[in-house]
Amino acid sequence: MKIHPLITTSDTLAELCERLAKSEFVTVDTEFMRENTYWPELCLVQIANTEEAAAIDPMAEGLDMTPLYDLLTRNEDVLKVFHAGGQDVEIIFNATGRTPHPIFDTQIAMMAISQSEQIGYSNLVESWQGLTIDKGARFTDWSRRPLTERQIEYAxxxxxxxxxxxxxxxxxxxxxxxxxWLDEEMEKLADPEHYRSDPAQAWKRIKAPGRNPQVLGRLRAIAEWREIEAQGKNLPRGRIARDETLADLASHPPKTQADLAKVRGLSQGWKDNEIGKRLMNAIAKAQPMTEDDMPPRTPRGAPLGKEGVLVADLLKLLLKIRAREIDVAARLLARSDELEMLASGVRKNLPVLTGWRYEVFGHDAVDLVEGKLAFAVENGRLKMTHVDDVVDAAPAAPAKDAAPTTDASPTTSD
Structure with a gap:
């Protein structure tokens, strides 16, 4: 495979993308920094097909990234292959407003052919190629220039x-x-809505303190305020205020700006600075959350009752058995909250009860809840057994009042 020198000019990048556009697939990875910023800072893009590979420096002065972004987000003839590509896709979406498509993620794919749920890249390479990757450059500062040959080779x-x-x-x-099985998962990865940053929806990332409409309304308002502040200053959300602080403010709103000095997680300066004033304005304008906007109730944390909890535990055991039997990651078949919903009697709008998931696991899960499936031990291994099969296989018991039978012929008296 031909390895190109670091690409820093627009002409060289355009020529590379023109060749790669004729490939069936390209593999893509990025290096970025986001510890000190809201928006991840793209520092390097790596791309390859079966014949050539290159690293591209998006920080190079005057470099036009358009040919690369068009290849990734507009060319439907080339499959884009990532490993654990969520953050890579997010960066490309932030730069273009589009996501790579069609897309394939090898971490997700491993869930369909093994019990690995979140296999790391190093383990993937060791598993498929028997190679050990040098992790020495893994935590490097990719924003510093010039990049070393070792950094580029690693990337x-x-x-x-x-x-x-x-x-x-x-x-x-x-x-x-x-x-x-993976089509739906890959489409989710490529869905732009997963990467669109809407400040009005930021409250959903925070653990809600109960279901009080007034409290949730304030949480929504101050979470939106924090998101706007973080975006405007290009700072991580936590640098503005931590999630726990927002939850506390929503539950116990300060009456005056001076009271902000008493809030754990905020500095004394908030009692009379501009950011504190904007926070107080957000709290003052908050409206109670309507029933339509309230987070949906789910069985997670809701009382299932002792029997319901046991049924949910049996479903989780069933999931482990089935995942082991067919060598697939349990997470790909069903989530824990889905199993709890099944145990509570829910049968609608559950992915586990649709399509291939229903055929592979959901059908048996419903049978277990309805008493049609049992567990058995065979040769020291736990397995599933349908109750009807057990009954059919069992020898028939003699009738309680049946008379004993003999080989002698009946006799009659004259």
């Missing part, structure tokens, strides 16, 4: 290894017939 390795692993993984998926 490019992420896509060169992936370009060899992906075809093998695709063959495995085709052989098992599980490729279609």
């Amino acid at each position: 490019i390795g992420d896509v060169t290894h992936l370009s060899k692993i992906f075809p093998k993984m695709l063959k495995r998926l085709i052989k098992t017939g599980r490729g279609q």
Whole structure:
């Protein structure tokens, strides 16, 4: 495979993208920094196909990234392959307003062909290629220039290894017939709505302190205020105020700006500065949350009762058994909250009861809840058994009042 020098000019990047546009797939990775900013700072992009690989410096002066972004987000003929690509996709969305498509994530794909739920890249490479990756440059400051040869070599390795692993993984998926299982998951990864930052929805990231409409209304207002402050200053949310502080403010709102000095997590200066004034304005304008906007009630944390909790535990055991039997990650089949909803009697709008998930696991899960499925031990291993099968296989018991039978012929008296 040809490895190009670090690309820093627009002409070289355009030529590379023109060649890559003829590929069936490209593997993509990014290096970025976000510890001190709200928006992740893109520092490096690595891309490869089966013949060539390159690292691109988006921080290079005058570099036009348009050809690369068009390849990733507008060219529907080239599959874009990532590993754990959520943050990479977010960065591309922030830069373009679009997401890569079509897309494939090898971490998600591993869930369909193994019991690995969040396999790391190093373990993926070791599993498929028997290689150990040098992690020495993993936590480097990618924003500092110039980049060293070791940094660039490490970064490019992420896509060169992936370009060899992906075809093998695709063959495995085709052989098992599980490729279609991943379609929905990949579309979720490419859905722009997952990466759109709407300050009005920021409250949903914070653990809600109960279901009081007034408290939730204030939480929504101050979470939106924090998001706008963080975006405007390009600072992490936590640098403005921590989630716990927002929850406390929502539950115990200060009456005056001077009271902000007493709030844990805020500095004394908030009692008379401009940011404190904007926070107080947000609290004052907060409206109680309507019933339509309230977070949906879910069985998580809700009383299932002792029997319901036991049923949920049995469903989780069933999930582990089925995942082991078919060698698939349990998380791909069903989530814990879905199983709790099943245990509580919910049967509508559950992914586990639709499509391939229902065929592979959901049908048996419903049977277990309805008493049609039981657990058995065979050769020291726990397995599932349908009750009807057990009954059919059991020898028939003699009738309680049946008369004993003999080989002698009946006799009659004259």
